[in-house]
Amino acid sequence: MCGIFGVVSEKSKDIVAPLASMIRHRGPDDDGYFEEGLLKLFFFRLAIQDLTANGHQPMISNDGRYVILLNGEIYNHKELRSQLSIPVDFKSTGDTETLLYAYIEWGEKVFSKLNGIFAIAIYDRLEKELMIVRDQFGVKPLYYFKTTTEFGFSSELKSLFGFPGLDLEIDFNAMMNYLQLLWSPGELTPFKNIHKLLPGHILKINLKNHIEFENYAYYQIPFNGIYAEKTEAAWIDEIEVAMLKAIERQLLADVPIGYFISGGLDSSLIVAMARKLNPNLPIKGFTIDSQLSNQSEGFEDDLPFAKEVARILNIDLQIIDGQIDFLENLDSLVWSLDEPQADIASLYVSKIAKAAREQGFVVLLSGVGGDELFAGYRRHLAVKWDAVMFQLPNWIRIVLYKFLGGIKPKGASFRRIVKFFARYKNMDLKHCLAEYYTWLDTKTVTSLFRPEIQNQLADYEPIQTLINSMASIQHETAPLNKLLYCDIMHFLSDHNLNYTDKMGMRHGVEIRVPFLDIDLVELSARIPPGLKTKNGIPKYLLKKVAERYLPKEIIYRSKTGFGGPIRKWVIQDYYSEINSILSKNSGTSNQIFNPSAIADLLVRNKDHEVDASYSIFGILLIQKWMERFAK
Numbered sequence: 001m002c003g004i005f006g007v008v009s010e011k012s013k014d015i016v017a018p019l020a021s022m023i024r025h026r027g028p029d030d031d032g033y034f035e036e037g038l039l040k041l042f043f044f045r046l047a048i049q050d051l052t053a054n055g056h057q058p059m060i061s062n063d064g065r066y067v068i069l070l071n072g073e074i075y076n077h078k079e080l081r082s083q084l085s086i087p088v089d090f091k092s093t094g095d096t097e098t099l100l101y102a103y104i105e106w107g108e109k110v111f112s113k114l115n116g117i118f119a120i121a122i123y124d125r126l127e128k129e130l131m132i133v134r135d136q137f138g139v140k141p142l143y144y145f146k147t148t149t150e151f152g153f154s155s156e157l158k159s160l161f162g163f164p165g166l167d168l169e170i171d172f173n174a175m176m177n178y179l180q181l182l183w184s185p186g187e188l189t190p191f192k193n194i195h196k197l198l199p200g201h202i203l204k205i206n207l208k209n210h211i212e213f214e215n216y217a218y219y220q221i222p223f224n225g226i227y228a229e230k231t232e233a234a235w236i237d238e239i240e241v242a243m244l245k246a247i248e249r250q251l252l253a254d255v256p257i258g259y260f261i262s263g264g265l266d267s268s269l270i271v272a273m274a275r276k277l278n279p280n281l282p283i284k285g286f287t288i289d290s291q292l293s294n295q296s297e298g299f300e301d302d303l304p305f306a307k308e309v310a311r312i313l314n315i316d317l318q319i320i321d322g323q324i325d326f327l328e329n330l331d332s333l334v335w336s337l338d339e340p341q342a343d344i345a346s347l348y349v350s351k352i353a354k355a356a357r358e359q360g361f362v363v364l365l366s367g368v369g370g371d372e373l374f375a376g377y378r379r380h381l382a383v384k385w386d387a388v389m390f391q392l393p394n395w396i397r398i399v400l401y402k403f404l405g406g407i408k409p410k411g412a413s414f415r416r417i418v419k420f421f422a423r424y425k426n427m428d429l430k431h432c433l434a435e436y437y438t439w440l441d442t443k444t445v446t447s448l449f450r451p452e453i454q455n456q457l458a459d460y461e462p463i464q465t466l467i468n469s470m471a472s473i474q475h476e477t478a479p480l481n482k483l484l485y486c487d488i489m490h491f492l493s494d495h496n497l498n499y500t501d502k503m504g505m506r507h508g509v510e511i512r513v514p515f516l517d518i519d520l521v522e523l524s525a526r527i528p529p530g531l532k533t534k535n536g537i538p539k540y541l542l543k544k545v546a547e548r549y550l551p552k553e554i555i556y557r558s559k560t561g562f563g564g565p566i567r568k569w570v571i572q573d574y575y576s577e578i579n580s581i582l583s584k585n586s587g588t589s590n591q592i593f594n595p596s597a598i599a600d601l602l603v604r605n606k607d608h609e610v611d612a613s614y615s616i617f618g619i620l621l622i623q624k625w626m627e628r629f630a631k
Helices: 013-026 077-083 095-113 172-180 232-249 265-277 303-313 330-337 345-358 370-374 378-382 384-389 394-405 412-425 429-437 442-447 451-456 464-471 479-505 518-525 540-546 566-573 575-582 595-606 613-629
Strands: 002-008 030-036 039-045 066-074 116-124 129-134 143-146 151-154 201-206 212-217 257-260 284-289 316-321 363-365 510-512
Touching: 002 013, 002 066, 002 116, 002 129, 013 030, 013 039, 039 066, 039 116, 066 095, 077 095, 095 116, 172 442, 172 613, 232 265, 232 518, 232 540, 257 265, 265 303, 265 363, 265 370, 265 540, 284 303, 284 345, 303 316, 316 345, 330 345, 330 479, 330 613, 345 363, 345 479, 370 479, 370 518, 370 540, 378 384, 378 479, 384 429, 384 479, 394 412, 412 429, 429 464, 429 479, 464 479, 479 510, 479 518, 566 575, 566 595, 566 613, 575 595, 575 613, 595 613
Parallel strands: 257 284, 257 363, 284 316, 363 510
Antiparallel strands: 002 039, 002 151, 030 039, 066 116, 116 129, 129 201, 143 151, 201 212
16 A cells, blocks of 8 residues: 556656655655656555565566556465466565566456556556556546646645646536535546546556557456356355455455454454454454434444444454544545545544554554445335336326425435435436435536536536446346446445545555455355345345354444434534635635525525535535635
């Protein structure tokens, strides 16, 4: 886990180095530099495997032809090393050197063989070709810009936006994404000319004849409508074996490893399986005392469950104070995330990572991904009704939508019902599925911008990226699996994994995600949808696995979100302060937003006419982002 940065430019190292140093927090243990012609590569190391100087990067092959940067971990690198047929005099025991020679032997085919989390840069000095590669599920972030004469890439956006001469025009489509979805799917970032490399993609840059680019996928999750026929008992056994292997792989490290323990199913099962793999070793866990029990938000207090997990598994549990000053943290939040993502859970991740690092734990295992693989969200239960509803005539669905749309959504449960039926204004199932991810309707979100920007957004629909993604798995017909595909490739990659990585690396901590072991993901794609949720039980098979490790009161408790009481903060605790901030007539943000429309949204949200608290949080973050990043 490290930070990588590179440019192809005539600009000198003295100009570029300060930009690269903006991601030094990702690698506090070592740094390295390589330059040849117009290419300049920077590396900041967080030492996890082979802590000696032999793991220094950029790493150059013995014949001097190839240069590599690796941010991340290759969990199966020892297996790959044993499969090499070319003779190699290895100087290290780490995964970077394994990957270097595996690439020399297998070329681009090696990337499909990797089980890990990674963002990679490889330079072929003979062919003058640079390629950057992102892992299959986008666990590691990777941003880039390209012009006709220059190119740059980085682990974080913040080190690219200051590149001299780069056009930093704001992408209002992306800004609309952050308000309607709370994150931006696909390639878009707040800057039109800075992009995210998509998960499972390669970007090649030929430096011989000016700069030529080629961007393509090397991996696709096998959601293809083909399911393995097994008994329920056989599936439970196979999932257990795959999870144990995934966790065992991800315990690969030469530094201490700790665990997130929320008290929920996913993190609890991971630590329980780690205990099975290491019955006698001490285990350190970290949890947040959010002091949160607010049913209107859909939350209950996690802490008693986390304590119980620690007790039964003999874990040394550190309880971290989760109190947060909502408004005071906005500046640091947008700076660390690079993007205005409205999710307060990122601050909890930061608190845990900071505490872990202070105690010497450089690696943490997280339960992120369990819901997205095994169907743990409310939408995964609700989707079964979509097929039923789309058998009804269009006019019946529209009548339901209009009737419920006229009722003020008092309380969390009724609010969800109204939102569920509101999706049926759409005439096709794909649009209906994509709207599970929206927080406000497109018309309302568009109205928040100034008129001239509204004109630019007239034909834009944030969910179209999700609809296009569903079309990429054309042989998958199950609505549940279409949702899970969007969950993995977008909700995880563009949101949860982005803030998890950056808030961990803010403190020099690598956060690993065993549920996204590639073998486990591909196994989950073969499970019949009817076994992912069954009898109204989400994560049905995973819970059956968990019954072998955990008490049922942990497994079958109500799902709790890992976040704060945003609605309470926006409507009650901080309403006056937020109103004051957003009603100012000066400031960069007013070049984007329509102040009267935002004022109206604040009132309607307070009166429960709309559920807009998270989008209002997004507006605050966009304002802070503009103040920090926009020129």
